[in-house]
Amino acid sequence: MATQYTLQITNNSTHYGSLCVYATPVDPDKIQFDLRSLAWFSKAANPNTSVTFSWPLQYSFVWSETGKLVPAVTFIASESQDADPSDANSNRAYFDIQGGAYKFGQPSSAKPAAPGTLAITTSGSIPDSKAAIGVGIGGKPALVVNAAPNYMYTFIPKIKYWVAFGNFIEGEVLDLNAMTSIHEISYPVNEYVKSVILNADNTWSEGVSFKEFNDRIRGSRPGREEWSAARIG
Numbered sequence: 221m222a223t224q225y226t227l228q229i230t231n232n233s234t235h236y237g238s239l240c241v242y243a244t245p246v247d248p249d250k251i252q253f254d255l256r257s258l259a260w261f262s263k264a265a266n267p268n269t270s271v272t273f274s275w276p277l278q279y280s281f282v283w284s285e286t287g288k289l290v291p292a293v294t295f296i297a298s299e300s301q302d303a304d305p306s307d308a309n310s311n312r313a314y315f316d317i318q319g320g321a322y323k324f325g326q327p328s329s330a331k332p333a334a335p336g337t338l339a340i341t342t343s344g345s346i347p348d349s350k351a352a353i354g355v356g357i358g359g360k361p362a363l364v365v366n367a368a369p370n371y372m373y374t375f376i377p378k379i380k381y382w383v384a385f386g387n388f389i390e391g392e393v394l395d396l397n398a399m400t401s402i403h404e405i406s407y408p409v410n411e412y413v414k415s416v417i418l419n420a421d422n423t424w425s426e427g428v429s430f431k432e433f434n435d436r437i438r439g440s441r442p443g444r445e446e447w448s449a450a451r452i453g
Contacts, residue, residue, distance in 0.1 A: 222276035222277050224412060225275055226274045227274075227381075227383070227414050228271070228272045228416075229241075229270065229383055229415075230416070230417045231265040231268065231269055231385070232268060232418055232420055233418050233419065236264070238263065239383065239418075240262040240384045240388040241259075241261040241273055241381060242382050243357065243381055244382065245363070246379060253373060255365050256363070257396060258392065260360055260390075261275075275359070275360070277358070278357070279302075279303040279355055279356065279357060282295075282299065282364070283299055283322060283351055283353045284298050284352050286351065287350060288349050289364065289365070289393050291395035297356065299322075306336070309327060311333045311337065312327050312333040313339070314343065315342045315343065315351075316329070316343040329343075336376075337376055337377070338355055340375075342368065344369050345369065346367050354375070355375045361391060363379075364393075381405040382405065383405055384401060401418070414427075
């Protein structure tokens with residue numbers, strides 16, 4: 221069973237807005253195409269309230285007939301195909317047109333993907349920049365690119381998580397150069413629950429992790445039952 225991650229975000233600012241989670245590649249210099257980050261999760265929050273997002277670390281291939289990917293365009297997946305970077309049979313997809321409509325074809329039609337990666341091969345019938353393809357995480361589209369014909373798009377499933385505050389719609393293409401009030405979310409080894417706080421001055425701070433809570437309980441109240449941040453799944 222896939223590892224389950226949880227992120228709690230508290231809006232302690234004085235403003236109503238959207239709390240958004242998005243992903244970026246760990247090493248963007250290795251990406252040889254115009255990969256776009258989507259508002260992966262987004263939820264509205266009033267001041268002094270919290271929202272919680274949870275997701276399994278499971279990947280999928282996705283596509284949508286978006287037209288040119290520009291900021292504010294919304295990507296709504298028309299098809300999703302399970303993907304696994306550790307499985308040579310499911311770490312690749314073939315994006316084609318069948319009967320006049322876009323569709324993922326048989327994975328065996330795609331070029332082999334390197335171990336530990338995810339790859340989408342496009343057929344020669346795909347028009348340039350009319351549709352977008354990419355990778356979903358936990359059942360939601362996260363990173364996408366406009367499709368061109370006869371190309372192999374390789375995605376490295378090593379990402380950074382970020383949280384932002386503003387006005388977002390889930391699935392919209394983000395303009396990362398214009399993003400403000402953002403904070404990177406990192407999960408230490410064997411920790412799968414995080415808490416972050418948007419402060420009154422619109423800065424971010426880390427909340428108390430379950431591990432820190434357990435450590436405090438151990439130090440102040442020996443013998444008391446601990447909260448567990450053990451791996452879920």
